[in-house]
Amino acid sequence: MAQTKVTSAEVAARAGVSQSAVSRVFTPGASASAKTVEKVKAAAKELGYRPNVLARAMVSGKSRIIGLVVAYLDNHFFPVALELLSNELQKKGYHVLIFTAPNSVDAVDNLVQELMDYQVDGIIAASVSMSSTLADRAKLAGIPVVLFNRGLDGSGMSSVTSTNTEGGRKVAEFLVDAGHQRIAHISGWSGSSTGRDRAFGFKESLAKSGHALVAEIDGMYSREVASEAARDLMSRPDPPDAIFVGNDHMAFAVMDTIRFELGLRVPEDVSIVGYDDVPMASWAAYDLTTVRQPVNQMTEATIDTLLGQINDPTRTSTKIEIPGPLIARGSARRPEGWTP
Amino acid sequence: MAQTKVTSAEVAARAGVSQSAVSRVFTPGASASAKTVEKVKAAAKELGYRPNVLARAMVSGKSRIIGLVVAYLDNHFFPVALELLSNELQKKGYHVLIFTAPNSVDAVDNLVQELMDYQVDGIIAASVSMSSTLADRAKLAGIPVVLFNRGLDGSGMSSVTSTNTEGGRKVAEFLVDAGHQRIAHISGWSGSSTGRDRAFGFKESLAKSGHALVAEIDGMYSREVASEAARDLMSRPDPPDAIFVGNDHMAFAVMDTIRFELGLRVPEDVSIVGYDDVPMASWAAYDLTTVRQPVNQMTEATIDTLLGQINDPTRTSTKIEIPGPLIARGSARRPEGWTP
DNA sequence: CTGAAAGCGCTTACAG
DNA sequence: CTGAAAGCGCTTACAG
Incomplete structure (x- = not known):
């Protein structure tokens, strides 16, 4: 029996009380006598009343809306993260306004x-490039920003990632210990900190053990580009015996190309290692075989950081890196006696 | 140089004008002289002013926010749909408030x-069960609802689906024409119209050609349940030579189980057909091999229907079904001389 | 075209 | 604890 707008x-x-009294009954922490509460709740129920969140937002200055900018929804890591983020935020009384972004800085700035x-x-x-000027704008407006799965040093924005450099190192050790000699890298987009950090750790560790990279190609986080890179690598006179691919999403494409198009075997002919540990892996x-990004912990840290900054605007920005293990499966030869 | 809140x-x-004048300059279609526009825009730019959407929403009664309820984000069909929906709505000046739903009617009613x-x-x-009473509430509040990829007859809500019954029929014909004799179905959740319609069309067509279903198991849209169903079916004394799985998401699990766990070949030992044609298919x-749900057309129709009802509240609800082709690939034996 | 004023539905000091 | 009143930042008749 709800009216169109109560x-x-x-x-x-x-209820026979003032409008202020009604407001108080619906404001957690406000004072109202048991009797008032009862009368108001009864009347509200009869009429189907619920407070208008927009009006509340206007006067309180708190909308309880979190803006979420995402790109790359075709990479399953992000739907998973989106679901975790949204569920957790809902539980805390926030809601998510979602913006899907083409991955150009200009477009993102407009969205923000x-x-x-x-x-x-x-x-x-989430995995999106924001300009520093935009970050400054948000700061001036007093709106905290947390970068998820991407860092931007010197931007003053908080960020939550996994330990990408360390992850890259782990992959290098794993491949070297397994006796691989000709190692290549199809990297994540070099415009992303995530892609750069993984590549950096990987190459650094490789060099330390006296190995040089056979080749490095930017996979642009794209299935097509990664497939083309795999074709290129495997058709060389001296093809790699192991490829570290910058994320799982590209690694699947690389495996498809290598096994079904080129007719080679994984890992017998070439070992493949990815990054993320999405469900499909x-x-x-x-x-x-892949490095796990602990998406649960990453989303939790993201929310903690963001709500922390919302509730205490003086809090400084933090850069959180969460370690994740290498998960050895069947797509890469294992070092003898390997244990996680 | 933006102020904290201009x-x-x-x-x-x-700008030396009235507050109303400023408002008019930012209201499309309102009248203001070229001179006023110029002065106001200049001042707005200097101060970094942008209208407060919430305030506008309150007085105009139009928030330009669309609520999107989703479940099953692990089924890749939904991230794809979500992205299309969000992009298109953004272009039309709307924004999406997202709610992830556990799939119980009660929970969904709360979210709504x-x-x-x-x-x-x-x-x-999207693929979510709403109670009819909730639908009535929304109607009373004057808020149009469109069901995406799910129907609910008699609810008075608009819905957009593919022609699921017809799709089920197509699969039956395809399998029968290919000479399969022992055909089974791991269905979509029987609590969903989508699952029921596909099963209905499938069985109806099978019966018409004198074939009986070897077995029918509800896969609940779950990888685990579908895998267990596949194990069950293939371990029978007289296992099926073809299985129609109610969506691609489950079909992948069925293929994994049949090929890698049971060591059987697809399609030589058993043909598998899915539904959706998600990218991974x-x-x-x-x-x-699968039936394509034309997700582009489905999301377009959803938006057209919803915005149509928003702009003209007298418009009656519609039930739209969009046909999609069967896409023959390698997971199922093809009828001789088969053409789409 | 333009400004003064009312009002959207709330929350929150301020008195009592 | 409670009510009257101000005010959040806008849009939109209403006069001029």
């Missing part, structure tokens, strides 16, 4: 402007 | 209440 004034009239128009309390940018058709 | 009044002061608190202009429920590791 206001607190109507509830007040029916629009987000700010909605008076969001905070912004999570454990599916039998791929059984991909 | 209001139209401040812009008005700087919260959505309404945000004064959303419309709701898209075309990946070489699965090469899945």
Whole structure:
């Protein structure tokens, strides 16, 4: 029997109290006598009243909306993260306004402007490039920003990633210990800190053990580009015996190309290692050796950081890196006696 | 140089006009002289002013927010749909408040209440079960609802699906024409119209050609349940020579189980057909024969329907079904001389 | 075209 | 604890 739009004034009239009293009953922590609460709740129920969140947001200055900017939804890491982020935020009484971003800095800056128009309390940018000037704008507007799965040093924005450099190192050790001699890298997009850090750790560790990279190609986080890179690598006179691919999403494409198009065997002819440990990595058709990004911990840290900054604007930005293990499966030869 | 919160009044002061004038300059279609526009825009730019969308929403009664309820984000069909929906809505000046739903009717009803608190202009429920009473509530509140990839007859809600019954029929014909004799079905969740319709069309067509279903098991849209069903089916004394699986997401699990766990060949030992044609279906590791859901057209129709109802509240609800082709790939034996 | 004023539905000091 | 009142930042009749 809900009316088209019930206001607190109507509830007040029916309950025989003031409009302020109605508001108090619906404001956690505000004072109202048991009797008032009872009368108001009864009237509200009869009329089907619920407070207008937008009005509340306007006067309180808190919208309880978090803006989430995402790209790369075709990489399954992000739907998983999105779901975790959204569930957790819902539990804490926040809601998510989602923006899908083409991955250009300009486009993202526009989106973030629009987000700010909605008076969001905070912004999570997932694997997306924001300009520093935009970051400054958000800071001036008092809106905290947390970068998820991407860092931007010197931007003053908080970020949450896995220990990408360390992850790259682990892969190098794993491949070297397994006796690989001709190692190549199809990297994550070099415009992303994530891609750069993994490549850096990987190459650094390789060099330390006296190995040089056979080849390094930017896979641009794209299936097509990664497949082309795999074709290129495997058709060389001296093809690699192991390829570290900058994320799982590209690694699947590389495996498809190598096995079904080129007719080679994985790992007998070439070992493949990915990064992320998306659910599909454990599916039998791929059984991909990869470095796990602890997405649960990463989303938790992201939310803690963001809400922390929302509740205490003086808090300084933090850079959180969460370690994840290398998960050895069937797509790469293992070092003898290897244990995680 | 943006201030922490610039209001139209401040812009008005700087531009030497009234606050109303500022508002008009930022309201498409409102009248203002070229001179006023110029002065206001200049002042707005200097101060970094942007209208507060929430305030606008309150007075205009239009939030330009669309509530999107999703479940099953692990099924790749939904991230794809989500991205299309979000992009298209952004282009039309709407934004998406996202709610991830556990798939119980109660939980969904709660979420939708919260959505309404945000004064959303419309709701898209993707593969999610809403109660009819909730639908009635939304209608009373004047908020149009469109069901995406799910129907609910008699609810008065609009829905957009593919022609699921017809799709089921196509699969039956395809398998029968290929000479399969022992045909089984691991269905989509029987609580969903989508699952029921596909199963219905499939069985109806099978019966018409004098074939009986060897077995039918509800796969609950779950990888685990579908895998268990596959084990069950293939360990029978007289195992099926073809299985129609209610969606691609489950079909991948079925293929993994049959090939890597049971050591059988697809399609030599058993043909597998899915439903959806998610991107992964075309990946070489699965090469899945499936019925395509034209997700582009489905999302377009969803948006057209929703915005249509928002702009013209008298418009009656519609039930749209969009046909999609069967895509023959390598996971199922083809009828001789088969053409799409 | 333009400004003064009312009002959207709330929250929150301020008195009592 | 409670009510009257101000105000959040806008849009939109209403006069002029």
